Amino acid sequence: MKDWIALVTVSLAAASCSYSTTSEDQATSLTKDLTEQERACVQERLVSGWALQLSDLEVDLSPDEEIAVDMAVELCRLNADTPAVDPAVNNDQPQVSDELLEAPAVFDSNDNPPGEDPLLDDYWIQCGSGDAKACDNLFYFAPPGSAYEQFAFSCGGRRNMDCSLLLGVEQREGDLNPLTPPPGDDENLDKWWMLCSEGSTSACGELRLIAPSGSLYAQFAASCGARGTSYCTLILEDDGQPPTLNNFSPDLAPPGEDEFLDQLWLLCGAADSRACKDLSKYGPTDSIYVQFGVSCGGRAVAPCPRLFTDLSRPSS
Secondary structure (H helix, E strand, O other), rough: OOOHHHHHHHHHHHHHHHHHHHHHHHHHHHHHHOHHHHHHHHHHHHOOOHHHOOOHHHHHOHHHHHHHHHHHHHHHHHHHHHHHHOOOOOOOOOOOOOOHHHHHHOOOOOOOOOOOOOOHHHHHHHHHHHHHHHHHHHHHHOOOOHHHHHHOOOOOOOOOHHHHHHHOOOOOOOOOOOOOOOOOOOOOHHHHHHHHHHOOHHHHHHHHHOOOOHHHHHHHHHHHOEEEEEEEHHHOOOOOHHHHHHHHOOOOOOOOHHHHHHHHHHHHOOOHHHHHHHHHHHHOOOOHHHHHOOOOOOOOOOOOOHHHHHHHHOOO
């Protein structure tokens, strides 16, 4: 019996040593080929983006931490000549009003709609019943600062998060999160994916404009890097417009390739949100028509009804 116990003890000790060595070897391999500049860049990105220290690599990493390190390494290698800069604001914290943040405590899913707009009242009722799409529609069509907006933002008085996830709507490609690694199908799109995942509104917009319609790239970009909204500047610090938007303006003449789409183009350029939506829906896949619609007539990559409302609001 004593011999058996001794054998088990030795076996466990050997396994423990073996596991520790393997873990350390795996962690070290993630950064062993980095230059000093790249290593400093990785350290800054890990601290600012994920609150990780390189010293954490001496212990076993969780899957999310491994993804974070891999992404930081790839980004620093892509931008070896550009040191990482700490963001001006903490992009993990939503830049929204106190009224929106407090909405879950103010509203209940059974609350009656305000009765000020029949369409919005209908969306309100559906949202309160658990329809995630209705919550999205209500939010983007609601007047800023209104009870409609607050009710929608809280997914019908529930929680401030992605209503599709909260209310059980399945994502087409499974669960995504900001740390999900890029698909690896296109080097250029992978680059924009990683920048979007870090919180760059410009990168998310660019990825949405140039990614194939219906692709995982487009889905990731349309949700602001899997953050639960298509209006990136609502929750992230605006770091400029996507490069492709430099080719557009609201008064840009339509391509002239299709009479119906050209009419939608003109209406979208004149700030007709429904026309922009139809243009992005009915335009040829990956065409300039779709890009013009997605960008709300060359203005910004955002939900057009809400964007046009914000643009028309008098500046204080």
